[in-house]
Amino acid sequence: xxxxxxxxxxxxxxxxxxxxxxxxxxxxxxxxxxxxxxxxxxxxxxxxxxxxxxxxxxxxxxxxxxxxxxxxxxxxxxxxxxxxxxxxxxxxxxxxxxxxxxxxxxxxxxxxxxxxxxxxxxxxxxxxxxxxxxxxxxxxxxxxxxxxxxxxxxxxxxxxxxxxxxxxxxxxxxxxxxxxxxxxxxxxxxxxxxxxxxxxxxxxxxxxxxxxxxxxxxxxxxxxxxxxxxxxxxxxxxxxxxxxxxxxxxxxxxxxxxxx
Amino acid sequence: xxxxxxxxxxxxxxxxxxxxxxxxxxxxxxxxxxxxxxxxxxxxxxxxxxxxxxxxxxxxxxxxxxxxxxxxxxxxxxxxxxxxxxxxxxxxxxxxxxxxxxxxxxxxxxxxxxxxxxxxxxxxxxxxxxxxxxxxxxxxxxxxxxxxxxxxxxxxxxxxxxxxxxxxxxxxxxxxxxxxxxxxxxxxxxxxxxxxxxxxxxxxxxxxxxxxxxxxxxxxxxxxxxxxxxxxxxxxxx
Numbered sequence: 001x002x003x004x005x006x007x008x009x010x011x012x013x014x015x016x017x018x019x020x021x022x023x024x025x026x027x028x029x030x031x032x033x034x035x036x037x038x039x040x041x042x043x044x045x046x047x048x049x050x051x052x053x054x055x056x057x058x059x060x061x062x063x064x065x066x067x068x069x070x071x072x073x074x075x076x077x078x079x080x081x082x083x084x085x086x087x088x089x090x091x092x093x094x095x096x097x098x099x100x101x102x103x104x105x106x107x108x109x110x111x112x113x114x115x116x117x118x119x120x121x122x123x124x125x126x127x128x129x130x131x132x133x134x135x136x137x138x139x140x141x142x143x144x145x146x147x148x149x150x151x152x153x154x155x156x157x158x159x160x161x162x163x164x165x166x167x168x169x170x171x172x173x174x175x176x177x178x179x180x181x182x183x184x185x186x187x188x189x190x191x192x193x194x195x196x197x198x199x200x201x202x203x204x205x206x207x208x209x210x211x212x213x214x215x216x217x218x219x220x221x222x223x224x225x226x227x228x229x230x231x232x233x234x235x236x237x238x239x240x241x242x243x244x245x246x247x248x249x250x251x252x253x254x255x256x257x258x259x260x
Numbered sequence: 261x262x263x264x265x266x267x268x269x270x271x272x273x274x275x276x277x278x279x280x281x282x283x284x285x286x287x288x289x290x291x292x293x294x295x296x297x298x299x300x301x302x303x304x305x306x307x308x309x310x311x312x313x314x315x316x317x318x319x320x321x322x323x324x325x326x327x328x329x330x331x332x333x334x335x336x337x338x339x340x341x342x343x344x345x346x347x348x349x350x351x352x353x354x355x356x357x358x359x360x361x362x363x364x365x366x367x368x369x370x371x372x373x374x375x376x377x378x379x380x381x382x383x384x385x386x387x388x389x390x391x392x393x394x395x396x397x398x399x400x401x402x403x404x405x406x407x408x409x410x411x412x413x414x415x416x417x418x419x420x421x422x423x424x425x426x427x428x429x430x431x432x433x434x435x436x437x438x439x440x441x442x443x444x445x446x447x448x449x450x451x452x453x454x455x456x457x458x459x460x461x462x463x464x465x466x467x468x469x470x471x472x473x474x475x476x477x478x479x480x481x482x483x484x485x486x487x488x489x490x491x492x493x494x495x496x497x498x
Binding site for chain 2: 094095097098100101102104105106107108109112157160161164165168171172174175176178179180181182183184185186187188189190193198199200223224226228231232233235236237239240241242243244
């Protein structure tokens with residue numbers, strides 16, 4: 001079957017190819033015969049993937065809880081970038097392409113998680129990105145906006161990492177979560193670098209004191225009982241490993257921006 | 261040492277040679293690099309062989325196998341960046357040197373950590389063939405770095421679900437996001453201020469998902485740089 005599919009796949013866009021391949025993977029896992037499915041449009045293929053990979057019967061509550069937690073964070077990011085990208089005069093022209101790319105991914109993450117959860121998806125909260133006035137100029141002052149963007153991305157990385165163990169029973173969903181996790185890390189690195197920071201996190205410090213909770217514990221240099229500072233130095237040891245956050249810690253951070 | 265290595269299955273040896281003969285080509289295609297036939301023909305595919313029989317590295321099975329797989333990739337990345345900083349391409353700016361030195365230090369830390377975590381189960385020290393990289397050229401170095409970082413991200417994303425122990429999964433998760441931070445930075449150095457840090461070539465537009473590659477795909481891509489033969493036949497597949 002691979003042989004007959006190869007020429008068909010030549011020349012189609014990479015995204016569709018990946019989605020199709022994922023779908024075939026998913027179908028194989030679900031014990032179905034993939035040969036009967038023609039290559040369809042990407043959204044249709046995605047829908048099929050979601051149905052076949054994830055919706056064979058109801059998801060265990062623990063997994064639904066993780067996915068709804070992730071969906072809440074993605075709602076927050078998606079709405080934040082939609083507002084930022086729409087605010088005239090906020091993002092300098094040269095940086096707009098970056099924030100549009102990030103926003104595009106967050107929108108896709110929301111759609112993907114909603115498709116997986118179906119009727120079990122939580123509703124979008126009402127957000128207040130000023131956090132009750134603490135960031136009053138978030139959509140008029142680029143420095144505030146980009147600092148919050150960095151905080152949301154670095155928090156997102158830690159949030160997904162913290163939940164990986166809760167998805168270990170479901171390989172397809174774990175893999176999907178990891179594939180979101182690394183995209184958030186790409187975003188975080190870019191936003192940090194645009195702000196004049198390193199793309200990686202050194203120690204637990206931050207230039208934005210209001211975001212301190214996002215970086216608590218990042219300075220850890222002991223991994224699996226091994227003192228990693230002994231290999232190069234303490235900074236490299238801190239930077240080389242991103243740390244997880246518990247769901248409670250993440251919700252305390254995100255909760256500042258959630259009204260209801 | 262040779263008596264510690266399991267006797268080589270002749271059929272497996274043949275398949276390995278086959279896979280090694282195509283690995284460089286696969287890698288170059290994958291990386292989107294075009295080179296002449298002469299360049300493909302040199303290096304480890306040389307029939308005189310850089311891999312004497314018995315110089316095979318078996319990753320092993322279970323979580324140990326997956327961690328050895330990661331250890332092999334971190335050895336590759338560390339060796340690459342050590343050479344990058346030792347040789348410094350023409351026109352490397354101080355800012356670029358800082359980024360690349362940081363990445364070198366992270367990869368060395370990952371490498372040494374995995375070795376320590378694996379203890380007596382760790383595979384040996386690999387040696388590498390970077391003949392396809394022009395270390396004096398910014399484009400060649402950063403292009404290779406981009407390939408390695410994206411490959412690393414896709415490798416950890418693909419291998420995460422193979423891990424059984426949640427503690428190891430978390431450790432892999434702590435490393436993969438740093439590889440993604442590297443990939444983003446390198447991509448932005450190649451095409452500053454563009455969408456390439458998380459470009460449509462690596463993050464699927466419709467799903468917003470990064471790449472996840474199977475171990476066989478990753479090893480086929482990385483194998484062209486590794487002098488020894490990696491035996492991955494006992495790795496978990498699901």
